[in-house]
Amino acid sequence: MARITMREAISQALWEEMERDPRVFILGEEVGVWGGTYAVTKGFYDHFGPERVRDTPIAEAAIIGAAIGAALTGLRPVAELMTINFAFSAMDHIVNQAAKLHYMFGGQMILPLVIRAVGGGGRQLGATHSQTPDAIFAHFPGLKVVAPGTPADAKGMLKAAIRSQDPVLFIEHATLYQTRGEVPEGDYIVPLGKSTIQREGRHVTIVTYSKMLEISTKAADQLAKEGIEAEIVDLRSLRPLDMGPVLESFKKTNRAVIVEEGWKSYGVGAEVASRIYEEAFDYVDAPIKRVAQAEVPLPYNRTLEQMALPQVEDVIKAVKEVL
Amino acid sequence: MEKRDYLDLYHQMVVIRRLEERSAELYQQGKIGGFLHLYIGQEAVSTGLISVRRPEDRIITAYRDHGVAINCGLSAREVMAELLGKATGCSRGKGGSMHLADVKKNFWGGHAIVGAHLPIAAGLALGDVYQNNQAVTVCMFGDGATNIGYFHEALNLSKVWNLPVLWVCENNQYGMGTAVERASAVSEIRRKADGYGMKSEAVDGMDVMKVREVSARLYEEIRNGSGPQFLEVITYRFRGHSMGDPERYRSSEEVKTWLENDPIGIYHRYLLENDIASEEELQQQIQMAEEEVNDAVAFAEASPEPPAEELFKHIYVEG
Known part of the structure; x- marks a missing residue:
């Protein structure tokens, strides 16, 4: 078992899932050429190419909406919101669309969608960039909301989220990216919904x-x-x-x-x-x-x-x- | 076009009209709950537009969706059963009037938040591009939706990524009770596509053949890689926004002028004047449509309520 950072664990899960399943792709602001504003997707663009690591305009409703649509066609998008504070700009798509479509259309629509978002305070980013609004999202049936606290759980739960048939909001914490921990190599899965x-x-x-x-x-x-x-x-x-x-x-x-x-x-x-x-x-x-x-x-x-x-x-x- | 194709378009439009007239009655009897947004007056739009799609082309629309569902090949039975909230409805009674869909027929709903389905449409098209499907996504919305942010985010994204989307604005002159020129900075709505470097055109939405013709051409252009295009369809809803609309925002003279342009009447005359069908044949179509809708109502009324266990089904696929 390797001792790696939370950032590396998340990156590893994404990389391995993209290698394993061609349906998995990433979209979001600065995920590609830049390598991710928190460097989680560094090196992905060069390896997987612009079709699978898609830079988007700064338009959160479009990011989540497009991810929903792509998921409906059978793909497994991982949409990255630069921070969870920007999820409010995509609130309708998270709450009214992602969390509802499967139920509201009697089970015929399936959305294997992951939304990654980083939250939390402690970095002097001011009131609009430092929130921990996790409970708001957890209020809605139809959405799965997870927030791992260790590198091993981050890897295992992100893999589980990507393989899930349901929409999952995967919440990371900005001040945990450097936290180190033992993380099993290879196909390590931690089931969602288990404390x-x-x-x-x-x-x-x-x-x-x-x-x-x-x-x-x-x-x-x-x-x-x-x-x-x-x-x-x-x-x-x-x-x-x-x-x-x-x-x-x-x-x-x-x-x-x-x-x-x-x-x-x-x-x-x-x-x-x-x-x-x-x-x-x-x-x-x-x-x-x-x-x-x-x-x-x-x-x-x-x-x-x-x-x-x-x-x-x-x-x-x-x-x-x-x- | 074969004769039976012409008659089929007529048949679809009459089925939609009768289905909606009956649903208005059922709403007034309290058998249909929630909101009911009638498509009466706009039948030529979706009928023309969808008549030339290929099975792989995806259709997605807003909440005024009964006609679109019929045109996509859903039966009058499963539409009416959904309106009555029955287990046999296309969404198992859990969606209602605004949330009809059948993904097997590539009809992706019925969406009730104004404009919110536009980014989803971009995503459907992205899915096709990613998987090398030669499909077009047709996204229908009202004039009111062109003033909300989702519209602009979605059009921009579709152009940046060159997605195969046909954006179809059904301009029925009013967003609820607010006239286009009172809500939109530009009243010629298709001009909004200019802001995204997107080709656009407008068509008379009361004439099914015109809608069909322009649609067929746009599908082909998009299929051949033109990128997204914008079609503004000029139409009119004969009824209120939804049931219980006092209609204080428009005059009876205005409504009367448009009623003279009834899309079914226009197409009826077209078929007669061009010797495509006889009056007798058209009356026969009306009769068939009538029977189909009567059967749908009987089926829906006789259908069972969703069982109690349905309440907790489909929250998640897993667990």
């Missing part, structure tokens, strides 16, 4: 995903020094949401903290906490805590931005409150 226990512990359950897995792991390391063993459940997929490992862990620890980067209101934490209350109320020993972004548009200033984003200390504090 997993990333770290075992017996005192408290931390439920999280994507970038916040890293924050939660650092918090758990520090807590361990104080003798507090936190179990971490990585959701990985927001829709379908797999509550199995969450409930299994909670029934053991009876306490939970949910850590997400997006805003707390109507968010992932709200959903997960409600489901725990609904399905495991008898096991609740303390009110469930949520750690999330301050309810402000993210400011540019570095200090202010970090104040708004969930930090390791916030997770530690929340864990101690539920113990």
